[in-house]
Amino acid sequence: MNKEEKEKSMPQDALLESWIKASKDLWKSTASIWPPAFGGISAASGSAEEEGADMSAEDPVKMFSEIWQALFNLINKPLTDDFHPTSFLPEWMLKASQPLWSGYFLLQKQWMAGEEKVSAGEPERFENLAQKMTKTCFDMYEKEFGQILNMPQLGLTRVYQERVNQTIEKFTQFQRALTEFIQLLLIPMEKAYNTVQEEIKNVEKKGKEAFRDSKTYYQFWIKIMEENYMVLLKSDEYTEKLGETMKALHDYKIIRMQFLMDVLQDLPIPTNKDMDELYKDLYLLKKRVKELEKKVKSHER
Amino acid sequence: MKDEKQVNLNDMMGPFKMAGDLIFAGLAGGDTAKLYNYLRDARNVLLSPMKTEIATTPYEVVYEEDRVKLKYYKPDTETRLKHPFLIVYAQVNRETMLDLQPGRSVVETFLRAGLDFYMIDWGYPTRKDRYLTLDDHINGYMDNIVDFILSKHNIPKLHLMGICQGGTFSVVYTALHPEKIKNLITTVTPTNFDTDASLLNIWARALNPDELVETYGNIPGDIMNLGFLLLNPARLMIDKYVSFLENVNNFDFVENFVRMERWIFDSPDLPAETFREFITNFYKKNLLIKNELEVGGKKVDLKKITIPVLNIYGKYDHLVPPAMCDQFIGKIGSRDKEDLCLDTGHIGIYVSSKTQREFGPKIIRWLMERDGNGRDRKTSEKVTVKKRAPKKVKQK
Numbered sequence: 001m002n003k004e005e006k007e008k009s010m011p012q013d014a015l016l017e018s019w020i021k022a023s024k025d026l027w028k029s030t031a032s033i034w035p036p037a038f039g040g041i042s043a044a045s046g047s048a049e050e051e052g053a054d055m056s057a058e059d060p061v062k063m064f065s066e067i068w069q070a071l072f073n074l075i076n077k078p079l080t081d082d083f084h085p086t087s088f089l090p091e092w093m094l095k096a097s098q099p100l101w102s103g104y105f106l107l108q109k110q111w112m113a114g115e116e117k118v119s120a121g122e123p124e125r126f127e128n129l130a131q132k133m134t135k136t137c138f139d140m141y142e143k144e145f146g147q148i149l150n151m152p153q154l155g156l157t158r159v160y161q162e163r164v165n166q167t168i169e170k171f172t173q174f175q176r177a178l179t180e181f182i183q184l185l186l187i188p189m190e191k192a193y194n195t196v197q198e199e200i201k202n203v204e205k206k207g208k209e210a211f212r213d214s215k216t217y218y219q220f221w222i223k224i225m226e227e228n229y230m231v232l233l234k235s236d237e238y239t240e241k242l243g244e245t246m247k248a249l250h251d252y253k254i255i256r257m258q259f260l261m262d263v264l265q266d267l268p269i270p271t272n273k274d275m276d277e278l279y280k281d282l283y284l285l286k287k288r289v290k291e292l293e294k295k296v297k298s299h300e301r
Numbered sequence: 302m303k304d305e306k307q308v309n310l311n312d313m314m315g316p317f318k319m320a321g322d323l324i325f326a327g328l329a330g331g332d333t334a335k336l337y338n339y340l341r342d343a344r345n346v347l348l349s350p351m352k353t354e355i356a357t358t359p360y361e362v363v364y365e366e367d368r369v370k371l372k373y374y375k376p377d378t379e380t381r382l383k384h385p386f387l388i389v390y391a392q393v394n395r396e397t398m399l400d401l402q403p404g405r406s407v408v409e410t411f412l413r414a415g416l417d418f419y420m421i422d423w424g425y426p427t428r429k430d431r432y433l434t435l436d437d438h439i440n441g442y443m444d445n446i447v448d449f450i451l452s453k454h455n456i457p458k459l460h461l462m463g464i465c466q467g468g469t470f471s472v473v474y475t476a477l478h479p480e481k482i483k484n485l486i487t488t489v490t491p492t493n494f495d496t497d498a499s500l501l502n503i504w505a506r507a508l509n510p511d512e513l514v515e516t517y518g519n520i521p522g523d524i525m526n527l528g529f530l531l532l533n534p535a536r537l538m539i540d541k542y543v544s545f546l547e548n549v550n551n552f553d554f555v556e557n558f559v560r561m562e563r564w565i566f567d568s569p570d571l572p573a574e575t576f577r578e579f580i581t582n583f584y585k586k587n588l589l590i591k592n593e594l595e596v597g598g599k600k601v602d603l604k605k606i607t608i609p610v611l612n613i614y615g616k617y618d619h620l621v622p623p624a625m626c627d628q629f630i631g632k633i634g635s636r637d638k639e640d641l642c643l644d645t646g647h648i649g650i651y652v653s654s655k656t657q658r659e660f661g662p663k664i665i666r667w668l669m670e671r672d673g674n675g676r677d678r679k680t681s682e683k684v685t686v687k688k689r690a691p692k693k694v695k696q697k
Contacts, residue, residue: 185534218543226535233500233531239507250512275428276518283432290441 106136130183138176146172160262167259170252177248181241188228196221342550349552353559356397358408360420364449368424369442371449372396374408374417381415383672384483385450385459388420389443389474391466392575393525395567396420398651399464402560405652410661416668419450421467423569431518431573435582436597438575439474447474447481458483460668465489465621465647469583472629473594476601479608484671486664488613489647491621492629495587498622500532505584514573522568532619561652590628603629609637609671613660618647637671 149165199220232238261271270278364371390396399420400408411418421443426433433441450459461482463471468490475482497503513520530537548554588594594601610633614626623642630638641663645656 188535222535222540222543225539226533229533229535234497234503239503242504243507243509246508246516247512250509250516253516276431279429280432282429287437 102140106140130186131180134176134179134183138172138179141172163255163259163262166255167252170248170255174245174248174252177241177245181245184232184238184241188225188232191228192221192225195224339550346550346552346555351552351556351559353556353563355402355560355564356400356408357403358400358406358412363419363453364446366442366445368426368430369446370422370424371446372420372422374412374420376412376415376417378415380417382417382460382668384456385454386416386418386668387447387450387459387461388418389461389463389467389471390421390423391464391468392423392426392438392569392571393466394522395564395569396422396464397567398564398648401564401652402557405654405657407651407657407661410657411665414661414665416665419446421446425569426519426572427570428518433572434574435470435473435578438572439470440477440597443470443474444478447478451481457481460484460486460672462486462488462664463490464651465491466579469589472603472606473589473596473601475608476603476605477596477599479605482608483673484609484611484668485606486611486613486667487626487629488660489615489618489621489626489650490612490629491583491625492632493587493590493625493627494584495590496622496624498624499620501528501620502584502625504528505580508580510577510580510585514577517573519570519573520576522570525571526566526568529620590632592632603632604634606633607635610635611639611641611664611667613641613643613650613663615645615647615650616642617645618650620647639667 146169149169153159153161153165196217257272261273264271358374360372360374362370363373388396388399390399400406403409408420447459447461451457458481461471461475461484463469463486465488468487469492471485472487472490472492475485494502494505517524545555545558548558582588582594586593589601590603592600592602592604610630612626612630614621614623616623627640627642630640643650643656643659645653650656650660
């Protein structure tokens with residue numbers, strides 16, 4: 001990380017550190033409040049008999065408090081204390097959670113921008129907001145976790161591990177494609193809703209009662225929605241997205257099948273591949289028999 | 302005088318309400334007493350016994366091969382056709398649509414006119430059917446069925462009628478086996494796929510059938526149905542059920558609605574290889590109308606169709622629009638050929654009351670005029686049914 005990048009990430013790191021410290025303080029103070037109610041760790045000890053009697057109720061709480069205290073003591077060590085095993089953990093945790101924080105901040109930014117637009121009287125359209133958020137989430141996945149899943153695997157179980165990773169990877173890609181496809185399908189609905197609301201506003205401005213007859217309101221809405229759907233369903237964007245979704249589904253189902261075959265190979269159950277091969281043989285045999293049957297019949301005539 | 306209990310629901314709602322609230326308010330005209338009556342009637346209708354079975358006309362299964370069955374419908378009166386008459390339905394959805402309910406049944410219309418006929422039931426393909434190709438269906442099952450009927454009646458030719466994809470199969474069959482067909486009727490039959498008039502064409506060209514087949518094997522009927530619903534989501538997924546809600550207190554409406562739902566969502570899977578071939582050779586390459594299609598290693602030449610042909614399609618068909626049907630007549634070698642475009646849609650052509658008066662009678666007239674000399678039509682009792690013994694089936 002160069003100096004500039006370091007400076008850029010400073011506010012986020014500082015925020016994260018202060019959050020961790022605040023959490024630690026909160027849990028510490030909570031732990032010190034518990035004793036009167038639950039016989040916590042810093043409470044004045046009663047008699048040995050009383051202690052023994054309350055052991056079953058007290059122990060889990062005590063253990064929980066101690067774990068939290070130990071964890072936050074570790075976290076509270078200075079981050080710069082290199083090579084010290086206890087200081088390595090918080091830094092590792094910080095780094096590991098960095099992508100999550102970055103993504104969260106990015107989403108936060110988008111929400112803030114959306115809210116700014118709302119306050120400025122220009123509400124963000126659902127289609128834009130949802131698409132942006134989906135993109136951010138899946139981009140974050142691809143940039144961080146996706147790369148980990150694509151790391152080369154080693155050793156005897158390499159093939160199987162890669163298959164598991166690929167299954168997760170393809171499943172996520174399918175979810176992304178499906179989410180984007182569904183978002184696309186929802187656009188005409190949102191547009192129809194907005195058009196109808198606009199129409200009602202216009203009618204009201206003219207001093208007329210806006211769609212007092214619910215049937216008229218509904219028919220207007222459904223007609224607008226139908227028109228919007230016709231435009232969308234004929235568009236290249238829709239066919240492209242449909243193709244992408246089907247491709248993602250295909251890729252996921254193929255790798256999932258391979259993964260399941262790995263699992264099934266140790267069980268006395270035929271795999272899809274076995275069954276398909278069997279059915280193909282059966283098909284070819286039947287076809288051959290039918291041809292021969294026809295030949296025999298034509299000879300008999 | 303207005304009842305005090307009658308609160309106008311519209312008054313309680315501002316203009317910025319969700320459509321759902323307003324629909325409910327509108328159902329009873331914003332009147333609580335009416336709303337109560339409506340809900341009571343709806344409850345009575347939904348809880349009362351209904352006759353929602355479809356395809357109730359009795360038939361006999363006279364031939365079976367694997368999953369495919371041949372149904373035979375015989376009128377109570379004497380049969381009027383000299384040549385046997387075979388109907389081939391699509392593999393998408395089921396042939397039960399031709400016999401949806403009494404009064405809205407093509408089967409009933411034909412039987413009342415004294416026509417006996419055969420109808421192919423493609424059945425429900427299972428995993429073992431995934432390798433079946435167009436050749437297996439057209440030169441296999443269809444040809445075996447035609448041979449069976451011709452042999453049973455001891456006659457060289459029969460009348461063939463195809464519906465939707467079954468019509469496309471019938472066109473291919475007639476071009477490959479012209480010597481076995483007396484007259485051909487195609488109804489809502491796609492033959493030209495190079496058009497953007499239907500969304501299905503646009504989507505089918507964008508899809509990769511190889512991937513779909515790898516993903517699913519046989520293409521699930523539910524996936525096909527989802528595709529059909531997406532052709533018009535506003536009407537087919539929302540408006541249709543709003544209309545149901547509006548009429549849920551009407552017994553006849555609910556009964557008819559449920560029957561139609563039963564048919565629509567009774568969708569067999571499509572055999573994988575047949576689907577792959579159909580999408581690739583028809584939707585993507587449009588080989589049939591260009592006389593470039595090959596089935597079972599034989600070229601399908603539409604010019605070889607020289608028999609009388611009646612081609613019926615719907616003006617408002619959104620699945621197989623006129624642009625997919627109206628070039629066919631110009632490409633065949635027949636002299637006696639006719640295009641008939643009816644003011645209806647894909648399903649309406651078979652089930653709407655208005656079209657019932659036009660569609661069935663037209664086919665009957667057209668066939669009777671071209672039935673000609675049956676040349677010794679007689680049923681040979683000696684012909685044995687292949688595979689399994691025939692059985693009587695009263696209803697599905």
